[in-house]
Amino acid sequence: xxxxxxxxxxxxxxxxxxxxxxxxxxxxxxxxxxxxxxxxxxxxxxxxxxxxxxxxxxxxxxxxxxxxxxxxxxxxxxxxxxxxxxxxxxxxxxxxxxxxxxxxxxxxxxxxxxxxxxxxxxxxxxxxxxxxxxxxxxxxxxxxxxxxxxxxxxxxxxxxxxxxxxxxxxxxxxxxxxxxxxxxxxxxxxxxxxxxxxxxxx
Numbered sequence: 001x002x003x004x005x006x007x008x009x010x011x012x013x014x015x016x017x018x019x020x021x022x023x024x025x026x027x028x029x030x031x032x033x034x035x036x037x038x039x040x041x042x043x044x045x046x047x048x049x050x051x052x053x054x055x056x057x058x059x060x061x062x063x064x065x066x067x068x069x070x071x072x073x074x075x076x077x078x079x080x081x082x083x084x085x086x087x088x089x090x091x092x093x094x095x096x097x098x099x100x101x102x103x104x105x106x107x108x109x110x111x112x113x114x115x116x117x118x119x120x121x122x123x124x125x126x127x128x129x130x131x132x133x134x135x136x137x138x139x140x141x142x143x144x145x146x147x148x149x150x151x152x153x154x155x156x157x158x159x160x161x162x163x164x165x166x167x168x169x170x171x172x173x174x175x176x177x178x179x180x181x182x183x184x185x186x187x188x189x190x191x192x193x194x195x196x197x198x199x200x201x202x
């Protein structure tokens with residue numbers, strides 16, 4: 001990733017962090033602002049799954065997913081809000097899921113976290129909008145990632161026929177949506193959920 005950025009004439013820096021550790025995550029964002037003097041765009045994209053049917057789901061599996069997929073986003077948004085408000089400019093983009101809109105069997109924890117992310121983002125949009133900061137959610141459908149790669153061909157064969165575009169989404173589809181919401185062209189878009197799922201949840 002860093003090499004690709006360099007190849008295109010940019011500069012990239014990787015900073016490892018356990019996003020489940022709120023203090024460490026806040027400090028990471030504060031350090032970025034300190035090093036660069038500003039923070040224009042925040043994309044919350046990390047997440048985990050601990051799938052299981054509700055009757056078999058442990059409190060630990062529920063709490064772990066909420067902590068990483070929802071609470072860490074709140075912590076990151078809170079830390080980013082201060083420098084963005086000072087600059088009177090900012091783009092916050094939270095990566096949700098269609099599971100947070102439709103629900104999904106076996107994912108009570110994941111769907112809850114992603115639904116909560118929508119409420120969090122809409123609230124942030126209202127609170128920070130007067131300071132020139134936008135906040136939006138991208139809700140991907142079935143996307144080809146390391147997380148979905150472990151699923152067998154049988155599941156993929158069952159999912160694809162339910163997608164009107166008849167294909168699994170690619171990371172580039174989500175990158176394009178993210179690029180738009182981070183751009184100047186999206187300056188009047190805030191508090192929205194952009195569903196990128198090939199029509200599956202429509």
